[in-house]
Amino acid sequence: MASGQAIAGFICGLLGAVLFWLPVIGLVLGVLGTVFGALGIGAARAVRAPTGMAWAGLFLGMCAVGWSVMFMVILVTP
Known part of the structure:
Protein backbone atom coordinates (compact mmCIF):
# COMPACT_ATOMS: atom_id res chain seq x y z
CA MET A 1 0.00 0.00 0.00
CA ALA A 2 1.40 3.37 -1.00
CA SER A 3 1.88 6.00 1.69
CA GLY A 4 0.03 9.28 1.68
CA GLN A 5 3.25 11.11 0.83
CA ALA A 6 3.79 8.93 -2.23
CA ILE A 7 0.24 9.53 -3.44
CA ALA A 8 0.55 13.29 -2.84
CA GLY A 9 3.87 13.34 -4.70
CA PHE A 10 2.41 11.46 -7.65
CA ILE A 11 -0.67 13.69 -7.91
CA CYS A 12 1.30 16.93 -7.53
CA GLY A 13 3.94 15.75 -9.99
CA LEU A 14 1.35 14.67 -12.54
CA LEU A 15 -0.60 17.92 -12.28
CA GLY A 16 2.64 19.90 -12.48
CA ALA A 17 3.70 18.02 -15.61
CA VAL A 18 0.32 18.66 -17.23
CA LEU A 19 0.12 22.31 -16.16
CA PHE A 20 3.77 23.28 -16.73
CA TRP A 21 2.67 25.97 -19.18
CA LEU A 22 1.10 27.94 -16.30
CA PRO A 23 4.36 29.40 -14.97
CA VAL A 24 3.75 29.65 -11.22
CA ILE A 25 1.29 26.76 -10.83
CA GLY A 26 3.40 24.26 -12.75
CA LEU A 27 6.53 25.21 -10.85
CA VAL A 28 4.91 25.01 -7.42
CA LEU A 29 3.24 21.68 -8.16
CA GLY A 30 6.52 20.34 -9.55
CA VAL A 31 8.42 21.30 -6.41
CA LEU A 32 5.70 19.79 -4.21
CA GLY A 33 5.74 16.60 -6.30
CA THR A 34 9.50 16.34 -5.95
CA VAL A 35 9.46 16.91 -2.19
CA PHE A 36 6.56 14.55 -1.47
CA GLY A 37 8.01 11.94 -3.83
CA ALA A 38 11.33 11.97 -1.99
CA LEU A 39 9.60 11.81 1.39
CA GLY A 40 7.40 8.98 0.13
CA ILE A 41 10.44 6.96 -0.95
CA GLY A 42 11.94 7.30 2.52
CA ALA A 43 8.68 6.40 4.24
CA ALA A 44 8.09 3.40 1.99
CA ARG A 45 11.60 2.07 2.47
CA ALA A 46 11.27 2.37 6.24
CA PRO A 78 12.73 38.13 -26.79
Whole structure:
Protein backbone atom coordinates (compact mmCIF):
# COMPACT_ATOMS: atom_id res chain seq x y z
CA MET A 1 0.00 0.00 0.00
CA ALA A 2 1.40 3.37 -1.00
CA SER A 3 1.88 6.00 1.69
CA GLY A 4 0.03 9.28 1.68
CA GLN A 5 3.25 11.11 0.83
CA ALA A 6 3.79 8.93 -2.23
CA ILE A 7 0.24 9.53 -3.44
CA ALA A 8 0.55 13.29 -2.84
CA GLY A 9 3.87 13.34 -4.70
CA PHE A 10 2.41 11.46 -7.65
CA ILE A 11 -0.67 13.69 -7.91
CA CYS A 12 1.30 16.93 -7.53
CA GLY A 13 3.94 15.75 -9.99
CA LEU A 14 1.35 14.67 -12.54
CA LEU A 15 -0.60 17.92 -12.28
CA GLY A 16 2.64 19.90 -12.48
CA ALA A 17 3.70 18.02 -15.61
CA VAL A 18 0.32 18.66 -17.23
CA LEU A 19 0.12 22.31 -16.16
CA PHE A 20 3.77 23.28 -16.73
CA TRP A 21 2.67 25.97 -19.18
CA LEU A 22 1.10 27.94 -16.30
CA PRO A 23 4.36 29.40 -14.97
CA VAL A 24 3.75 29.65 -11.22
CA ILE A 25 1.29 26.76 -10.83
CA GLY A 26 3.40 24.26 -12.75
CA LEU A 27 6.53 25.21 -10.85
CA VAL A 28 4.91 25.01 -7.42
CA LEU A 29 3.24 21.68 -8.16
CA GLY A 30 6.52 20.34 -9.55
CA VAL A 31 8.42 21.30 -6.41
CA LEU A 32 5.70 19.79 -4.21
CA GLY A 33 5.74 16.60 -6.30
CA THR A 34 9.50 16.34 -5.95
CA VAL A 35 9.46 16.91 -2.19
CA PHE A 36 6.56 14.55 -1.47
CA GLY A 37 8.01 11.94 -3.83
CA ALA A 38 11.33 11.97 -1.99
CA LEU A 39 9.60 11.81 1.39
CA GLY A 40 7.40 8.98 0.13
CA ILE A 41 10.44 6.96 -0.95
CA GLY A 42 11.94 7.30 2.52
CA ALA A 43 8.68 6.40 4.24
CA ALA A 44 8.09 3.40 1.99
CA ARG A 45 11.60 2.07 2.47
CA ALA A 46 11.27 2.37 6.24
CA VAL A 47 8.34 -0.07 6.25
CA ARG A 48 9.49 -2.10 3.24
CA ALA A 49 6.53 -1.02 1.10
CA PRO A 50 6.57 -0.60 -2.71
CA THR A 51 8.16 2.66 -3.84
CA GLY A 52 6.90 2.87 -7.43
CA MET A 53 4.35 5.63 -6.96
CA ALA A 54 6.81 7.72 -4.96
CA TRP A 55 9.45 7.34 -7.69
CA ALA A 56 6.88 8.34 -10.30
CA GLY A 57 6.00 11.44 -8.27
CA LEU A 58 9.67 12.34 -7.91
CA PHE A 59 10.30 11.92 -11.64
CA LEU A 60 7.17 13.80 -12.74
CA GLY A 61 7.89 16.58 -10.25
CA MET A 62 11.42 17.06 -11.54
CA CYS A 63 10.16 17.06 -15.14
CA ALA A 64 7.50 19.64 -14.25
CA VAL A 65 10.10 21.90 -12.62
CA GLY A 66 12.40 21.64 -15.63
CA TRP A 67 9.65 22.21 -18.17
CA SER A 68 8.24 25.15 -16.19
CA VAL A 69 11.63 26.83 -15.95
CA MET A 70 12.28 26.30 -19.67
CA PHE A 71 8.84 27.63 -20.55
CA MET A 72 9.37 30.74 -18.38
CA VAL A 73 12.76 31.36 -20.02
CA ILE A 74 11.18 31.05 -23.46
CA LEU A 75 8.43 33.51 -22.47
CA VAL A 76 10.90 36.08 -21.11
CA THR A 77 13.52 35.82 -23.86
CA PRO A 78 12.73 38.13 -26.79
